[in-house]
Amino acid sequence: MAVRVRFAPSPTGALHIGGVRTALYNYLFARQQGGTFILRIEDTDQGRYVPGAEEYIIEALKWVGLAPDEGVGFGGNEGPYRQSDRKEIYHKYAHELVERGHAYYAFDTPVELEERRQVEEHFTYNHLTRNGLNNSLVLDSAVVQQRISQDDPFVVRLKVEPGRRILIQDLIRGEVAFESSELDDKVLLKADGMPTYHLANIVDDHLMRITHVIRGEEWLPSTAHHVLLYEGFGWQDTMPKFSHLPLIMKPVGNGKLSKRDGAKFGMPVFPLSWKGETEEDSFEGFREAGFLPEAVVNFLALLGWHPGGDQEIFSREELINAFSIEHIGKSGARFDYEKAKSFNQKYIHAKDNASLATMVRPLAAAKGYEVSDAFLEKAVGLMKERVTFLQDFVETGYYLFEPVKFYDEETLVKRWNGDIPAVFAALTEKVATFEEFNAVALEESVKSFIQEKNLKPGDILPLLRIALAGTMKGPAVYEMAELLGKNATLERLKALQSSR
RNA sequence: GGUCCGUUCGUCUAGGGGUCAGGACGCGUCCCUUUCACGGAUGAAACACGGGUUCGAUUCCCGUACGGACUACCA
Numbered sequence: 001m002a003v004r005v006r007f008a009p010s011p012t013g014a015l016h017i018g019g020v021r022t023a024l025y026n027y028l029f030a031r032q033q034g035g036t037f038i039l040r041i042e043d044t045d046q047g048r049y050v051p052g053a054e055e056y057i058i059e060a061l062k063w064v065g066l067a068p069d070e071g072v073g074f075g076g077n078e079g080p081y082r083q084s085d086r087k088e089i090y091h092k093y094a095h096e097l098v099e100r101g102h103a104y105y106a107f108d109t110p111v112e113l114e115e116r117r118q119v120e121e122h123f124t125y126n127h128l129t130r131n132g133l134n135n136s137l138v139l140d141s142a143v144v145q146q147r148i149s150q151d152d153p154f155v156v157r158l159k160v161e162p163g164r165r166i167l168i169q170d171l172i173r174g175e176v177a178f179e180s181s182e183l184d185d186k187v188l189l190k191a192d193g194m195p196t197y198h199l200a201n202i203v204d205d206h207l208m209r210i211t212h213v214i215r216g217e218e219w220l221p222s223t224a225h226h227v228l229l230y231e232g233f234g235w236q237d238t239m240p241k242f243s244h245l246p247l248i249m250k251p252v253g254n255g256k257l258s259k260r261d262g263a264k265f266g267m268p269v270f271p272l273s274w275k276g277e278t279e280e281d282s283f284e285g286f287r288e289a290g291f292l293p294e295a296v297v298n299f300l301a302l303l304g305w306h307p308g309g310d311q312e313i314f315s316r317e318e319l320i321n322a323f324s325i326e327h328i329g330k331s332g333a334r335f336d337y338e339k340a341k342s343f344n345q346k347y348i349h350a351k352d353n354a355s356l357a358t359m360v361r362p363l364a365a366a367k368g369y370e371v372s373d374a375f376l377e378k379a380v381g382l383m384k385e386r387v388t389f390l391q392d393f394v395e396t397g398y399y400l401f402e403p404v405k406f407y408d409e410e411t412l413v414k415r416w417n418g419d420i421p422a423v424f425a426a427l428t429e430k431v432a433t434f435e436e437f438n439a440v441a442l443e444e445s446v447k448s449f450i451q452e453k454n455l456k457p458g459d460i461l462p463l464l465r466i467a468l469a470g471t472m473k474g475p476a477v478y479e480m481a482e483l484l485g486k487n488a489t490l491e492r493l494k495a496l497q498s499s500r
Numbered sequence: 501g502g503u504c505c506g507u508u509c510g511u512c513u514a515g516g517g518g519u520c521a522g523g524a525c526g527c528g529u530c531c532c533u534u535u536c537a538c539g540g541a542u543g544a545a546a547c548a549c550g551g552g553u554u555c556g557a558u559u560c561c562c563g564u565a566c567g568g569a570c571u572a573c574c575a
Contacts, residue, residue, distance in 0.1 A: 010575045045574055110573060122501070124571085155573055173505070182503055190573040197575050221504055221570040246506080247569070254567075299512095302524090306513055310523040329506095329513080332568060336511050339525045349538075386537040411535095458534050465535060473536035 003035025005212050007061075007068070008201070010042045011053035014274035014283060015060050017335075018216065018248045018257060021300045025245065026214050027066045028301070028323040035211070039071025040204060041082040044194045054082075060271040060285075064293045065316065078208045083200050090195035093203050093233070094156045094188055098136075102232035103188060105144055105154045106135035126184045127162045156189035158198070158225060158232070166224045171212075171243040171325045178224035186225050198222060202229040205240055213240045214325070217332075220244045243325050246304050249332045257335045259283060267337040271296065290389025291340075292359075295347040299340045304333045313346060345388050356380040360393045367394050369401040378483050382475035397474070400483060404470035404492060407499065411472055415463055416500060423453055424463060428493040437486040439478035446478075467496040 007023040009015055030037035039061065043049055058073045070076025080086055097103040108125075112134075117123045130137055135157070136144045148154060164180035188199035195203070205213065223242055230239040247256045251265050262269040262283050272285035286296050298314055306329070307322035314322065348356065357376040364376065371379070383397040394401065427449055434441065450460055464477050468484065481489045 008575090012575075042575065048574065106573095108573095113573090122571090124502095153573090157573095170505095176504070178504075184571080187573045192573075194573090196573070201575095216569090217505070218569055218575090224504090244505085249568080251511085256568075302512065304512090308514060310514070312512095312524050331506050333513090334511060336525070339512060342525055345538095383537095385539090456534080461534065469535090471536085475536085476533095477535080 001211060003030060003033035003211050004038065004209050005030050005035060005214060006038040006040050006071075006205070006208065006210055007066075008040040008042050008204075008215075009057050010045070010048070011050060011057065012045070012048045013050050013053055013276070013281075014259070014270045014272070014285075015053075015057045016257075016259060017269050017271065017286075017300070020060065020064060020066075020271050020296075021248065021303060022214065022216060022245060023061060023066050024064070024297060024300055025305065025323075025325075025328070028319055029212065029214060029325060030069075031320045032323050036069045037066075038076065038078075038208060038210075039068035039074060039081065040208070041072045042197065042200065043082060043084045044190075044197065044200055046084075046192070046194065056272060056274060063271060063287055064297055083195070083204065086200070086204070087193060087195075089207070090189065090199055090203055091193070094195065094199060097158075097188070097229075097232050098156060100232060100234075102159050102228075103156050104130075104136045104159050105148065106130075106133065106157045106185075106187075107139075107147060107152060107154050108134045109153070124184045125157065127160060127181065130157075130159075130185055153191040155187045155191050156199075157185040158188055158228065160185055160225070160228060166227050168223050168227060168242060170220070170223075171241055172246075172328050173220075173244060173330060176220065176223075180224070180228070183224055183228075186222070188229075198225055198229065202226055202233070202235075206230070206233070206235050206238065209238075210240045212243065212325075214243045214245065217244045217247050243328070246329055247332045248303060249334045251335050251337060256332070261335075265337065267340075269335070290391040291344050292347045292351070292390070295344040296340070298347070299343045303335070304329050313343075341388050348384055348387060348390070351384070353377040353381040353384070356384060356393075359390055363391055363394050364401065367398070367401070369394065371401065375483070382479055382483060386474070399469045399471075399474070400480065403495065404468070407466055407470050407496070408472050411462055411466060412500075415459070415466075420459065420463070421497065421500065423455065423460070424493070425497060426453075427460065428490065428497070431486075431493065432490055434486060437482065437489075439476070439482040442481055443478045463496070464493075467492045 005026040007026045009019050027037050029035070041054055054072065061067060068074045070078060071081045094103065098105065113125065123129065125133065160180055160183045162181040166178045166180055168176045170176050186198050187196050189195055227239070230236050249255065250257050250261055257269060259269060268284050268286045268289045270283045270285045271287060273288040274283045274285065276282045294316070297316070301314065301319050302312070305327055307324065307327050354377055357373060357380050360380055361376065364371065379397065379400045380393055382400065383393050387393055387396060427446070430445065430449060434445070446460065450457060461477060462472065465472060465474070468477060468480050468489065474480065484492070
């Protein structure tokens with residue numbers, strides 16, 4: 001049977017990086033199996049709906065290159081793919097389940113249940129308590145009909161029969177067992193007419209012919225309910241196989257990675273930036289932080305999965321080929337930003353100059369740098385082995401695009417002494433006479449100049465570097481000079497002298 | 501509290517009855533380079549604990565400890 005998997009986020013805000021990883025694993029599995037990757041929007045909680053979240057999810061998936069084959073914004077024949085557009089479908093199935101005797105109507109209000117929980121610490125709506133509550137199991141059927149027809153608010157609850165052992169074969173964790181007596185009678189259809197996750201997810205997965213459910217570990221405890229639902233509908237033969245992914249944990253401290261950890265640890269935890277209502281609800285994304293999507297994908301792929309062996313860098317094709325659910329880890333994986341940065345660094349190194357220039361172009365433009373493609377390509381070529389983020393090209397390496405703003409005074413105090421100013425002036429004059437201005441010729445002349453004057457390279461090179469870049473870090477001096485050209489180079493040599 | 505899941509260097513992980521327990525990130529040292537980085541070499545660094553099973557357990561089983569998730573008319 002053709003593999004069909006889905007990524008089913010809730011549009012309650014920006015898509016967390018853990019969600020991106022879930023999407024990635026679903027995508028990799030689908031691609032490897034020649035299957036279909038579906039995006040379904042689970043917006044059944046109207047109270048938590050956040051405008052723009054759906055667009056964000058789609059844009060984020062596109063950025064990391066995980067465009068679905070079917071789904072909201074991507075077409076497909078099994079739609080609609082937005083759960084709020086499927087309301088009637090859930091209604092139909094909820095009532096069908098009641099008729100089949102696996103669910104019932106309940107009139108208890110949230111307030112009543114809350115009060116009950118106040119007095120009874122561990123109150124649960126289940127096989128032990130339901131007979132003392134306000135539902136179609138105890139009420140006279142005529143009363144039930146009447147209350148429903150007069151629009152009394154009601155919910156539909158799953159009728160969990162005690163005394164059963166429910167076995168789940170998880171592809172990652174093996175067999176997981178639950179006792180039905182421990183399970184509560186979950187709400188399937190809410191009083192507002194919308195389904196809960198439990199109902200919607202089973203109905204949709206069945207209707208959309210999903211073969212594998214790959215989702216976060218937080219769903220493992222409710223999977224027993226899901227199995228009961230498949231059985232209740234008589235769909236057990238086509239029930240998808242379950243795989244529950246380990247969670248992504250905070251870099252330090254306890255618990256799973258949360259959106260607040262981004263600000264706390266000074267790192268992105270979202271793929272794209274998100275502008276919320278407030279400052280606290282706004283986040284920087286990996287994209288805006290200067291990450292390459294391939295690097296993010298590689299990093300995320302290995303956060304909880306590894307095919308075995310020593311390989312760390314995987315192309316998209318290699319990931320697809322090597323992926324397997326069985327090699328997904330069982331324990332939570334700590335989010336290691338240092339490692340994420342190192343992946344980015346490696347991917348930037350590996351990128352050709354022309355592609356990098358294309359990516360840096362808008363960043364340069366934002367700073368007002370107007371340079372030719374040829375110049376930009378050479379500039380990124382000089383910088384690419386010393387940057388971590390795309391911004392570093394125009395921030396750390398700003399001096400390739402505009403005059404030096406700050407001099408490393410510490411080095412100058414040490415070096416700008418004795419007859420050095422005079423020597424430097426002489427060198428500047430010599431440079432001014434150059435016919436051919438390139439790195440090789442420059443290096444030759446400077447070297448012979450140093451010899452003539454009986455100096456050491458250390459007397460001159462650091463000063464040249466400071467003149468050109470202002471700092472003791474950066475590309476080779478001669479390469480920079482060639483890139484800047486004769487005029488700019490001379491200007492900077494003179495600027496240093498007049499600053500003393 | 502209850503239910504379920506988990507536990508190999510600081511972190512991500514490989515491995516799996518007999519290995520010098522391997523790689524990567526980070527950290528240290530050295531080489532390259534009179535810059536910084538890259539690159540290369542090298543070092544420190546782990547099988548949570550206690551019982552079994554076994555000739556032999558990091559690996560299999562059971563406990564304990566610790567960690568995590570769930571426990572809503574949220575997903």
